[in-house]
Every structure is written in C-alpha cells, then in structure tokens.
Amino acid sequence: MTGPFPPPRKRFGQNFLTDQNVLTRIVTAAGIRSGEPVLEIGPGRGALTRLLAGAAGRVVAVEVDRDLVRHLSAEFAGDERVEIISADVLGCDLDQLLLGRAPAPWRVVANLPYNISSQVLFLLLDRMPLFSGLTLMLQKEVAERIASGPDEKEYGILSVFCQLHCDVDVAFTVKPGSFHPAPKVHSAILRLRPLPAPRFHVGDEPFFRRLVKASFGNRRKTLWNCLKGQFAADDVQLRSTLDHCGIDPGRRGETLSLEEFARLSCALQGNPFFQALDNVPSPLAGEG
Ligand code: SAM
Secondary structure, three states: OOOOOOOOOHHHOOOEEOOHHHHHHHHHHHOOOOOOEEEEEOOOOOHHHHHHHHHOOEEEEEEOOHHHHHHHHHHOOOOOOEEEEEOOHHHOOHHHHHHOOOOOOEEEEEEOOHHHHHHHHHHHHOOHHHEEEEEEEEEHHHHHHHHOOOOOOOOOHHHHHHHHHEEEEEEEEEOHHHEEOOOOOOEEEEEEEEOOOOOOOOOOHHHHHHHHHHHOOOOOOOHHHHHOOOOOOOHHHHHHHHHHOOOOOOOOHHHOOHHHHHHHHHHHOOOHHHHHHOOOOOOOOOOO
C-alpha cells in the first residue's frame, strides 16, 4: 500500500497537469514514432507517463521526489514499458542513463519544473545527438524567448543556443487552470527538433557560448563595450575583426543574428570556416 499522494511540493516545482485534453495534445505534439524510446523528466503523479506508455515502446521517467517514486513504482510495477528512475535529472549522465537501455535516438517529453527549466535545457543541449525531438512544457515567456529571433524583444542567449542545434516552435499555450495547483504564470509547449549538424559553424562551442553570453551581458551596452578586453589580443584586432564581419561595434548584442554570432565566433578564433562562410549560402536562406 502506498497511501494517498503527498501534497504538491513547491520546492520541486510541482504543478501537476490535470487537463486530459492538454495531456493528449502534448503526446500528439511530441510525434512519437512507434517503438521509439521516450525520456520523461519529472513524471510527478504519472498523468503524462500513462499516455506516453501507450504511445511509446519504452518510457524511462526520472523523478527526484522519492515519495512520488514510491507511488509510481507501485503503479507501473507490472508494466514492462515503463521504468521509474529515482534521481535528480541534473546529476544524471544522460549517455549512461539512456544508451544502456536503448540505442539513440530518444524522444524527450516533459512538463518541466520551471525553477530548473534553463538548467535542464542546457543539460539536453549538450547531448543533442541522443535525441530525435524534445517536447517541453515551459513558462510561456521562456518558450517564446527561445523561439524568437533578433528582431524580437524576447530574443536572448537560450534562443541562440537552441536555434544553433534545433528547429524550434511553440506548439500551443496552456492556461494556469490546467494544473493543480495552478501556477502564477501561463505555460507553453515548446518543440525542439535537432538538426543533423549545427546550423552554422561556430568553431569551438564553449568559446561561442562565452561570446554570446558576453554580448547579451548588458543590454544597455554596445557590442563593443560588452566584448572589449576579451576575445581578441587587443582593441585593434577586435575592431578589425568586427569590421571584417560587417558588424558595427555600436550595435547591441541582441540585434545580432545567429549567423552573425557564428561568423564573429569563427573570425575571433581565426577559424578557416570563417573564410568559407563568405561563400556558403545560409541554411536559413528563404526561411520566414
Ligand atoms: N509530469 C507531471 C505532470 O505533468 O503532471 C509533473 C510535472 S511537475 C511540473 C514537475 C515534476 O518534476 C515534479 O514531479 C517534480 O517532483 C519533478 N522534478 C523537480 N525537480 C526535478 C529534478 N531535478 N529531477 C527530476 N525530477 C524533478
């Protein structure tokens, strides 16, 4: 006997989905192929897990709350399709967790705890080749930020990092009343479809990430002031590299497109891909 569920715990970001229509729409939006393994992060009381088990060949669900793990383990004990892992996903080695159970690609479906959603996204972004697609419930503003471009005010670091590796779209939005307890914010389902290779060459990715973070470091500062003293041997080299890339140092970081960040990253690293980029048509050419 496992008794009743414990009350929702705020510290674990527990807002459980209770709206069956939304749950069904998430599974449809995930587009799980028959037999495909699914990673669920934070199964909670199992509402999504039950539907995923029906759609997928295999579901591995990682839950940090041990009381919920006890309930879920009891419920799915006889179901070979579902495995409940008692762990903090942020401490998991995803290669070990997933590849030991089924070969890639895996699909990720999760109603994420909002307090750690950016950290989870970075964890997943670092292991993109493992995944065929990610369908994630996020705070609406965060989902919209990730899907937006340089001409939109929400555009930020996560937009650049996610769009380097994935096609991104917001599938639909979800009202607070669809959860128990209702969160204070609206939510949205974000879909990320990993590209076979990064959209642009960026050279060394940790360097690229540092460059993007510094460029967005202070939205009131010009790119020149954000980057000065870093990334180039001296001011002369920094200015000539920006000139060579056709990027005005007086612009703000948030006006740079992903392609411009990639171009600048390669140029600052003296990467030969930078030369090649001048002649290669953008993979984004023609997209709206
Ligand atoms: N999937 C359920 C649903 O849709 O009703 C629950 C979603 S609830 C927003 C987030 C879930 O993630 C909770 O069950 C919570 O305990 C779990 N969680 C929070 N932090 C976690 C972590 N670091 N690792 C794994 N699970 C976590």
